Amino acid sequence: MKILLTATLLSLLVGLNVGLPTNSVSNDTAVNCSFSQSVLSCQYGTDRVECDAVSNIVNLTVLPIQIFGMSLVNNVNVSSPELAEISLYPRVLDLPVYLTNTIMANGVAVNLSLYYSLSDTNFGIRVTNGECFSRFLSLINNVNELLKVGVQQNLLGDIKDVNLVGLLLIKNEENGNCAKS
Helix, strand or coil, rough: HHHHHHHHHHHHHHHCCCCCCCCCCCCCHHEEEEECCCEEEECCEEEEEEEEEEECCCCCCCCCCEEEEECCCCCCCCCHHHHHEEEEEEECCCCCCEEEEEEECCEEEEEEEEECCCCHHHHEEEEEEEHHHHHHHHHHHCCCCCEEEEEEECCCCCCCEEEEEEEEEEEHHHHCCCCCC
């Protein structure tokens, strides 16, 4: 299963370069993460971090695999992991387009993020251990170059540039559905 997930992630990362501006950073300089079976696993170079995590992603098309760009929201302070937040931008498969991290949930606009908390305070992926999330923050603090991508509100909307620290691949569980709808 891990080999299939790794092969899928690599093929998608190679496909990510298609259609990106030529001044983009190659994917070997980005943090590559996957989320499956309640574990967030991230790698940057030879460094690797695995944390227990919970998905609270709502109102997105449930596909067997979902891809998100990760971007820093605020100052990454390893000693205060509860203050750090990583925005998650859904990627449109087969197109070099990311959508905004703001979605509607129960009639309210919410932001998708990767964060640490003891309870569901945001929507996205919640890491359940502060020390582990601090190790993840240390990992992304080592990123030397950011990947510049275009983000749209919808497929017809204006594009704004966002700098990504890496990619998150979510392998949906339990009959193709780990994201809550």
